Amino acid sequence: MFYSKEEALGQAELESLQSRRLIETVRRVYDNAPFYKAKFDEAGIKPADITSAADLNRLPFTTKQDLRDNYPYGLFAAPMSEIVRIHASSGTTGKMTVVGYTKNDIEMWAALIARCLVMAGATKNDVIHNCYGYGLFTGGLGMHYGTEKLGATVIPVSAGNSRRQIKIMQDFGSTILTCTPSYALNLAETMREMGISPEQLKLKAGIFGAEPWSENMRRDIEKMWGIDALDIYGLSEIMGPGVACECMEKHGLHVFEDHFMPEIIDSKTGKPLPDGESGELVFTTITKEGIPLIRYRTRDITRIIPGKCACGRTFRRIERLSGRTDDMLIIRGVNVFPSEIEMVLMSVEGVEPHYRIIVDRAEHGMDTMEVQVEVSDRLFSDEIKVLEALSTRIEKEIHSVLGVAVTVKMVEPRSIPRSEGKAKRIIDKRKI
Amino acid sequence: MKVMQLSVFLENREGRLAEAVGLVAEAGINIRALSLAETADFGVIRMIVDTPDKAITALKAKSIIVKTTDVIAVEVEDKPGGLKKVLDVFHSQGINIEYMYACVEKNNSNAVMLLRVENPEAALEKVKDKVKILKAEEVYEI
Numbered sequence: 001m002f003y004s005k006e007e008a009l010g011q012a013e014l015e016s017l018q019s020r021r022l023i024e025t026v027r028r029v030y031d032n033a034p035f036y037k038a039k040f041d042e043a044g045i046k047p048a049d050i051t052s053a054a055d056l057n058r059l060p061f062t063t064k065q066d067l068r069d070n071y072p073y074g075l076f077a078a079p080m081s082e083i084v085r086i087h088a089s090s091g092t093t094g095k096m097t098v099v100g101y102t103k104n105d106i107e108m109w110a111a112l113i114a115r116c117l118v119m120a121g122a123t124k125n126d127v128i129h130n131c132y133g134y135g136l137f138t139g140g141l142g143m144h145y146g147t148e149k150l151g152a153t154v155i156p157v158s159a160g161n162s163r164r165q166i167k168i169m170q171d172f173g174s175t176i177l178t179c180t181p182s183y184a185l186n187l188a189e190t191m192r193e194m195g196i197s198p199e200q201l202k203l204k205a206g207i208f209g210a211e212p213w214s215e216n217m218r219r220d221i222e223k224m225w226g227i228d229a230l231d232i233y234g235l236s237e238i239m240g241p242g243v244a245c246e247c248m249e250k251h252g253l254h255v256f257e258d259h260f261m262p263e264i265i266d267s268k269t270g271k272p273l274p275d276g277e278s279g280e281l282v283f284t285t286i287t288k289e290g291i292p293l294i295r296y297r298t299r300d301i302t303r304i305i306p307g308k309c310a311c312g313r314t315f316r317r318i319e320r321l322s323g324r325t326d327d328m329l330i331i332r333g334v335n336v337f338p339s340e341i342e343m344v345l346m347s348v349e350g351v352e353p354h355y356r357i358i359v360d361r362a363e364h365g366m367d368t369m370e371v372q373v374e375v376s377d378r379l380f381s382d383e384i385k386v387l388e389a390l391s392t393r394i395e396k397e398i399h400s401v402l403g404v405a406v407t408v409k410m411v412e413p414r415s416i417p418r419s420e421g422k423a424k425r426i427i428d429k430r431k432i
Numbered sequence: 433m434k435v436m437q438l439s440v441f442l443e444n445r446e447g448r449l450a451e452a453v454g455l456v457a458e459a460g461i462n463i464r465a466l467s468l469a470e471t472a473d474f475g476v477i478r479m480i481v482d483t484p485d486k487a488i489t490a491l492k493a494k495s496i497i498v499k500t501t502d503v504i505a506v507e508v509e510d511k512p513g514g515l516k517k518v519l520d521v522f523h524s525q526g527i528n529i530e531y532m533y534a535c536v537e538k539n540n541s542n543a544v545m546l547l548r549v550e551n552p553e554a555a556l557e558k559v560k561d562k563v564k565i566l567k568a569e570e571v572y573e574i
Contacts, residue, residue: 375441375474375497376497377497377499380439380441380497381499382437382439382476382499382501382548383476384469387471387474387476409474410441410473410474411474412442412443412495412496412497413495413496414495415443
């Protein structure tokens with residue numbers, strides 16, 4: 001069962017659709033986004049040069065830095081009168097990446113989420129328990145609109161208060177769970193603690209994303225909940241969740257190629273790689289109006305799985321993400337750049353530039369992030385309450401900037417190993 | 433009349449306290465009083481030693497953070513109600529005591545308490561005629 005007929009398009013039909021949409025997109029960004037006009041002019045490319053999908057790799061790349069440099073609306077290709085919603089990814093105010101959606105964009109996004117839900121076996125009779133956060137983060141509202149589009153019932157419960165979540169699942173008859181995979185494990189533990197068994201719930205599937213996870217985690221989640229667990233991929237720059245999603249074959253995520261053209265490139269040379277080879281994932285949006293992006297470098301590392309999928313969908317599949325080409329961390333679904341933590345630390349008087357970030361994930365638990373800060377002569381106080389107030393203050397500042405809770409630990413001077421050259425500041429102990 | 437107290441920052445992990453105290457011992461420094469305030473992550477040792485400057489040099493040489501704070505040393509009668517009597521004097525003068533601890537040895541037959549107050553200078557002026565205050569040298573030599 002597919003949500004839309006495009007999911008089974010033949011190769012030739014898909015290519016002709018992509019060609020038409022790519023040509024339109026290139027024309028749209030050239031005419032409406034001065035950033036792209038300048039970029040194309042600099043590369044010596046005219047919209048008329050792009051005549052088919054095969055010309056894609058002649059276009060220049062777009063990076064996250066481009067979005068930051070043109071904060072907030074610099075890459076929008078539609079006037080604000082057409083923009084009906086804004087989302088933004090975490091980061092310091094000046095560094096947030098801001099995206100805008102037209103009415104058509106919201107409709108398209110909802111339809112793609114509906115495809116994902118159908119992949120998980122959903123119909124309009126299902127009750128979607130949506131624990132993704134609502135707000136600037138794309139997860140909550142993205143899932144929400146897709147559920148309504150499908151005609152299923154959405155419970156906009158958002159994250160937090162695990163015991164209440166389980167009670168709602170039980171009382172409201174939730175059938176599909178949507179959240180981060182680590183939160184799914186966390187909720188499963190809570191369910192166990194409450195003495196409730198999966199048989200007492202109606203849950204049958206879950207769509208999990210916004211952070212990296214593994215086959216081992218899938219096995220744990222499926223066993224603990226007695227459900228099918230599917231991986232969903234997305235990023236706010238491209239749209240939000242629903243850029244790609246797994247089907248019940250659970251072997252790679254189908255990229256919705258009628259809306260997003262994927263490429264795998266060598267991140268050093270920028271050269272496209274053939275299907276099957278691992279490299280950096282790059283997307284070009286070919287239907288978006290608010291903020292279409294040309295060859296956007298995701299910094300995510302994966303490969304395109306060659307061959308056909310048994311489910312009958314013809315869209316190519318990407319493998320689970322295996323890493324990043326930069327030092328971005330994903331903590332409980334929030335993108336965290338160590339440089340942002342450093343900025344907060346350096347804004348606190350007396351904090352030395354020696355710090356370390358320890359990321360961990362307890363078994364079946366959520367990600368934790370500890371920021372170790374060396375106590376300096378200037379920071380040290382004889383009074384415990386002063387030291388505690390200082391670490392609380394840093395915790396609050398980091399939380400407000402990054403949108404993710406951390407614990408700050410004061411450590412002794414010179415206890416953080418010094419290194420030659422680039423300091424090893426991140427210790428990621430998560431076994432994903 | 434003030435006594436110099438050394439405060440040392442230590443991470444809360446096994447053996448760390450012994451290491452720090454060991455450094456002081458190696459330098460031939462005698463600890464006259466010591467208290468330890470701790471949280472889950474770290475601790476602060478507060479101590480009075482016979483030769484503070486020597487102790488500071490020894491600790492700093494090992495990159496240990498040490499800070500000095502002025503405290504007041506008072507004699508307390510070693511009998512029920514002895515401490516209460518002293519504290520009542522401070523209370524009646526409106527002086528808030530942030531923390532206090534005791535010396536290892538007695539002075540004559542009296543116990544010696546070390547008190548940290550916000551403004552030791554002003555506090556001493558208010559209480560010096562009402563309680564027995566010890567000089568720094570007296571504390572070091574107990």
